Amino acid sequence: MSLQTRPLHPTLACEITGLALWERPEPTTVAALRDLWARYGVLAFRRQALSEAEVAAFSAWFGPLERIIRTDWASPAVPEIGVISNLRDGQSRPIGGLGDGEIQWHSDQSYMQHPATGAVLYALELPPEGGRTSWVDLRAAYAALPDELKHAIEGRRGVFDYTKRLVGYQECDRTISEEARRKTPPVSHPLVHTHPVTGVKALYLDSTTTVGIEGMDAAAGLALLDRIYEAAIQPAHIYKHSWQVGDLLLWDNGFTMHRREPFDPAARRLMKRSTIILEPERHIVPLGAPASLPKAA
Numbered sequence: 001m002s003l004q005t006r007p008l009h010p011t012l013a014c015e016i017t018g019l020a021l022w023e024r025p026e027p028t029t030v031a032a033l034r035d036l037w038a039r040y041g042v043l044a045f046r047r048q049a050l051s052e053a054e055v056a057a058f059s060a061w062f063g064p065l066e067r068i069i070r071t072d073w074a075s076p077a078v079p080e081i082g083v084i085s086n087l088r089d090g091q092s093r094p095i096g097g098l099g100d101g102e103i104q105w106h107s108d109q110s111y112m113q114h115p116a117t118g119a120v121l122y123a124l125e126l127p128p129e130g131g132r133t134s135w136v137d138l139r140a141a142y143a144a145l146p147d148e149l150k151h152a153i154e155g156r157r158g159v160f161d162y163t164k165r166l167v168g169y170q171e172c173d174r175t176i177s178e179e180a181r182r183k184t185p186p187v188s189h190p191l192v193h194t195h196p197v198t199g200v201k202a203l204y205l206d207s208t209t210t211v212g213i214e215g216m217d218a219a220a221g222l223a224l225l226d227r228i229y230e231a232a233i234q235p236a237h238i239y240k241h242s243w244q245v246g247d248l249l250l251w252d253n254g255f256t257m258h259r260r261e262p263f264d265p266a267a268r269r270l271m272k273r274s275t276i277i278l279e280p281e282r283h284i285v286p287l288g289a290p291a292s293l294p295k296a297a
Helices: 027-039 052-059 138-144 147-153 162-168 178-182 218-232
Strands: 004-007 013-017 042-045 082-085 103-106 118-125 133-137 157-160 187-190 192-194 201-203 210-213 238-241 248-252 256-260 270-276
Touching: 013 027, 027 042, 042 238, 052 118, 052 248, 052 270, 133 138, 138 201, 138 218, 147 218, 210 218, 248 256
Parallel strands: 013 042
Antiparallel strands: 004 013, 042 248, 082 270, 103 256, 118 248, 118 270, 133 238, 133 256, 157 187, 157 210, 192 201
C-alpha cells in the first residue's frame, strides 16, 4: 500500500490516499498513520467499500474496540459496530440511533469515567443535501484563548453528565437501559490536557454533557464555560466535511469536538461507526473521577 496525504485543514484534518482499508496493512503503514493522527485530529479515507467486519478490523489497527453503551444502536452482526441511521425495519422500529436533525458540539464518551476516545464513521447512504459533519481543533482553541481565560480554567475540572445529552436527543433516542444509566453517573475531567506525543495543550469540552465546573456554583461554572465555548468555536479552528458514499473518517475525541448539520428527515442516511480504546501514551485519554452535580450559590 502506498500512503499519500493531502491536508484538508491547516492543523485539523488530512485526507489519506493510496490505501485500501480492507487489506491487511504493513506495520510501517500503521505507524505512519499513528504519526499523522498525532498531528491531525481527523484522518479521511475516501472511496472505501467495507463490510461491518472490515470497518471493525480497520479500527482495531489503532487499539481494542469498545462495545457502545447504547446496545440498542449496536449492529446485530458485529456488536462493536454502532448503526447511525434514520432508517427503520419492517416493523417500523429504528435500526440505529441519532437518525436525523442537528447535533450540537460534543466529544464522544465525555460522560464516561474512562472514555474510549478514538472514533470511526463510515458512510453508506447519504441525503442529497445537508448532514455535513464539522470538527473543531481544541488545541488551536486553547492556544488562542486570552491569558485571562487560560488562567481561569487552569487546574479546573468540568462536570460531565449523560442525562444532559439525553434531553437533547429526539424522543426515540432518549430512553436508555438501566445498565446504561448505571454506567453513566456524573464524572469530572480536567478542562485542559497535554498531548503525550506533541506536548501541545488542548481543551477538553462537550457542550452536550458539561453541566458545570467543580469548585464553582452552577451559575458561575456555566458562565465560565459559555465564555470558553464562545472563544473556542471560531471558523479558523473548524473543518467541515461534506460526505460522499464510501468516506471513512477517523478522529481523536481527546482534542476535538464535532457536530452534525441538519438534513431532510425524509432522506435516507446510513452510517456505521466504531469506538476505539486508545493508548494514553500516544493520545489524550481523560482520566475521570466520580463527581457531584454543581449546586446553586
